Amino acid sequence: EVQLVESGGGLVKPGGSLRLSCAASGFTFSSYSMNWVRQAPGKGLEWVSFISSSSSYIYYADAVKGRFTISRDNAKNSLYMQMNSLRAEDTAVYYCAATVAGHDYWGQGTLVTASS
Amino acid sequence: QLVLTQSPSTSASLGASVKLTCTLSSGHSSYAIAWHQQQPEKGPRFLMMFNSDGSHNKGDGIPDRFSGSSSGAERYLTISSLQSEDEADYYCQTWDTGIWVFGGGTKLTVL
Numbered sequence: 204e205v206q207l208v209e210s211g212g213g214l215v216k217p218g219g220s221l222r223l224s225c226a227a228s229g230f231t232f233s234s235y236s237m238n239w240v241r242q243a244p245g246k247g248l249e250w251v252s253f254i255s256s257s258s259s260y261i262y263y264a265d266a267v268k269g270r271f272t273i274s275r276d277n278a279k280n281s282l283y284m285q286m287n288s289l290r291a292e293d294t295a296v297y298y299c300a301a302t303v304a305g306h307d308y309w310g311q312g313t314l315v316t317a318s319s
Numbered sequence: 320q321l322v323l324t325q326s327p328s329t330s331a332s333l334g335a336s337v338k339l340t341c342t343l344s345s346g347h348s349s350y351a352i353a354w355h356q357q358q359p360e361k362g363p364r365f366l367m368m369f370n371s372d373g374s375h376n377k378g379d380g381i382p383d384r385f386s387g388s389s390s391g392a393e394r395y396l397t398i399s400s401l402q403s404e405d406e407a408d409y410y411c412q413t414w415d416t417g418i419w420v421f422g423g424g425t426k427l428t429v430l
Contacts, residue, residue: 236417238419240363240419240421247408247410247421247422247423247424248355248357248363248410248412248421248424249421250418250419250420250421253417253418253419255417260417262416262417262418296362298362298363300363304376305368305376306365306368306376306378306379307353307355307365307368307378307412308365309355309362309363309364309365310362311362312362
């Protein structure tokens with residue numbers, strides 16, 4: 204069974220930093236690309252970042268480019284998002300997501316709140 | 320620019336059928352899409368991946384009441400025999416060179 208478990212969310216002051224993690228299991232993590240998707244309170248889903256299986260290709264949404272850094276450790280079956288210079292508008296639930304064999308899988312999400 | 324357009328809301332009666340629409344932007348009518356369901360206060364759940372040729376992959380445990388279809392640039396999600404637990408937000412999603420694109424979502428109210 205594919206499982207994705209996010210952690211690392213919390214309350215941070217604007218301008219601060221946070222590192223999210225996503226622990227993957229139930230599939231060959233090193234063979235699949237991964238994504239981060241976020242959802243601000245009361246809003247729709249917003250794609251944040253993509254990383255290919257070997258980290259060769261990385262893409263970001265314009266809203267986070269230059270502030271967020273996606274990475275992965277295939278030996279640890281883990282995905283990460285380093286978030287710097289956080290803004291109030293980054294407040295959201297952050298989900299990691301994967302497409303495995305034509306099926307999308309989602310984690311349960313972790314809440315990031317950027318507020319003073 | 321790759322854009323997905325969904326109606327903000329719709330409603331249907333318990334036991335009835337409803338058809339949700341997702342429209343691909345001009346020049347992207349051959350793209351595959353995925354449908355996701357998000358029940359109140361829960362995370363998204365993958366329903367199905369749907370290709371323009373009609374082939375599809377359903378998510379684990381998704382009942383036969385959920386089906387997909389397409390016509391040109393439009394992709395449809397039909398839910399039959401509506402149940403109260405089908406009341407949720409439904410998002411279509413596509414991708415291009417690693418970038419995911421979501422529609423704005425349709426809020427389905429079951430009357």
